[in-house]
Amino acid sequence: MSEQQNEAKKIAGRRVIQEFVRDGMKLGLGSGTTSHFFVRELGKHVANGMKLTCTTTSRSTIDVAREVGIAITDPNDIGELDLTVDGPDEIDRQFNMIKGGGACLLWEKIIAHASRQMITVCDETKIVDRLGAFPLPVEVVQFAWKQTERMVARVLEEHRIEASIYRRMRDGQPVVTDSGNFILDCKCSAIVEPAPLEIELNRIPGVVENGLFTRESAGMVVGCFDGSSYVKMR
Ligand SMILES: O=C[C@H](O)[C@H](O)[C@H](O)COP(=O)(O)O
Numbered sequence: 541m542s543e544q545q546n547e548a549k550k551i552a553g554r555r556v557i558q559e560f561v562r563d564g565m566k567l568g569l570g571s572g573t574t575s576h577f578f579v580r581e582l583g584k585h586v587a588n589g590m591k592l593t594c595t596t597t598s599r600s601t602i603d604v605a606r607e608v609g610i611a612i613t614d615p616n617d618i619g620e621l622d623l624t625v626d627g628p629d630e631i632d633r634q635f636n637m638i639k640g641g642g643a644c645l646l647w648e649k650i651i652a653h654a655s656r657q658m659i660t661v662c663d664e665t666k667i668v669d670r671l672g673a674f675p676l677p678v679e680v681v682q683f684a685w686k687q688t689e690r691m692v693a694r695v696l697e698e699h700r701i702e703a704s705i706y707r708r709m710r711d712g713q714p715v716v717t718d719s720g721n722f723i724l725d726c727k728c729s730a731i732v733e734p735a736p737l738e739i740e741l742n743r744i745p746g747v748v749e750n751g752l753f754t755r756e757s758a759g760m761v762v763g764c765f766d767g768s769s770y771v772k773m774r
Contacts, residue, residue: 544765545663545665545765546573546577547763547765547767548663548664548665548763548764548765549573549574549577549627549661549662549663549763550577550581550763551763551764551767551768551769552574552578552661552662552663552761552762552763552769553574553577553578553580553581553582553661553763554581554769555761555763555769555771556578556625556659556661556761557578557581557582557585559761559771560623560625560657560659560761561582561585561590561592561623561625562622563590563591563592564591564592565592565593565622565623566592566593566594566595566618566619566620566621566622566623567582567592567593567594567595567621567622567623567624567625568594568595568596568597568621568623568624568625568626568651568652568654568655568658569582569594569595569596569597569601569605569610569624569625570597570601570624570625570626570627570648570661571596571597571598571600571601571626571627571642571644571647571648572626572627572641572642572644573627574627574661574662574663575597575601575625575626575627575661576600576601576604578625578627578661579601579604579605579608579610580604580608582608582610583605583607583608583609583610584608586608586609586610587608587609592610593613593618594610594611594612594613595612595613595614595615595618595621595651596612596647596651597624597626597644597647597648597650597651598642598644598647598648598718599718600642600644601644615650615651615654620654620655620656621651621654621655621656622655622656622657623655623656623657623658623659624651624652624654624655624657624658624659625658625659625661626639626648626651626652626658626660626661627639627660627661627662627666628660628662628666628753628757629641629666629674629751630666630667630668630671630672630673630674631660631662631666631667631668631757631760632667632668632669632670632671633667633669635660635757635758635759635760635774636671636734636735636752636753636754637660637671637752637753637754637756637757638671638672638674638676638677638751638752638753639677639751639753640676640677640679640723640750640751641674641677641751643677643679643708643715643717643718643723644717644718645677645679645749645750645751646679646717646718646719646721646748646749647718647719648753649749649753649756652753652756653756657758658756658757658758659757659758659759659760659761660757660759660760660761661760661761661763662760662761662762662763663762663763663764663765664762664763664764664765666762667760667762670730670731670732671730671731671734671752672701672728672729672730672731675706675725675726675727675728676725676726676728676731676750676751676752677708677723677724677725677726677750677751678692678723678724678725678726678741678747678749678750678751679717679719679721679722679723679724679747679748679749679750680692680721680722680723680724680746680747680748681721681722681746681748682716682720682721682722683746684746685707685722685724685746687746688724688744688745688746688747689705689707689724691744691745691746691747692705692724692726692741692744692747693705695737695740695741695744696726696728696737698740699731699732699733699736699737699740700732701728701729701730701731701737702728702729703726703727703728703729704726704727705724705725705726705727706724706725706727707722707723707724707725708722708723708724708725719748721748731752734752734754735752735754735755737752738750738752738753738754757774758773758774759771759772759773759774760772
């Protein structure tokens with residue numbers, strides 16, 4: 541990842557705080573490198589006295605938040621959130637996203653839906669004309685995962701999507717999510733109709749959640765390589 545891209549992520553995070561975060565809010569903190577830059581920026585405001593009640597979308601974000609002095613509330617004890625800020629792996633101009641490159645999609649979707657508003661934070665490289673270059677993650681229970689994989693392949697085929705599906709591995713071991721599940725990464729041809737695909741994948745027994753987020757994002761805050769940023773609302 542280039543230094544320029546990291547800088548664009550930081551710029552976007554600062555802009556989110558400026559435009560959307562207010563004292564007293566209940567916030568959902570997203571996962572991944574972009575969200576972590578945002579959390580680190582937020583830590584500076586908390587250190588300067590901003591009062592926030594925060595919960596997170598992954599164990600990794602809990603660690604980053606604590607590191608920068610942000611207390612984390614159990615999601616069961618927070619009620620409805622005002623705002624969740626989270627990053628995509630890809631986002632199109634209709635605000636459809638692929639998420640889950642860091643295996644956090646399930647908690648991310650739960651927390652996004654627990655919030656009155658979700659804002660996407662990203663650098664300009666994440667914006668695409670059509671979803672599908674980034675492999676679509678599907679979180680599945682461990683039991684009979686190869687059967688679930690066959691059913692995922694069938695649904696993708698029904699959507700006329702050519703796909704290669706791989707169980708995600710790291711250091712020779714299957715990746716296990718924060719909820720104890722596996723991830724199937726689906727390297728797809730272009731995803732033309734993400735909204736029905738999102739629903740149909742989730743109808744498969746064994747699928748816990750998939751990385752298509754077609755309804756959640758209310759707007760995007762984009763950091764650019766030239767140092768500028770912009771906000772686009774749905
Ligand atoms: O599971 C991970 C999340 O969906 C991330 O928010 C997503 O992968 C984007 O991560 P990054 O900001 O590192 O590109």
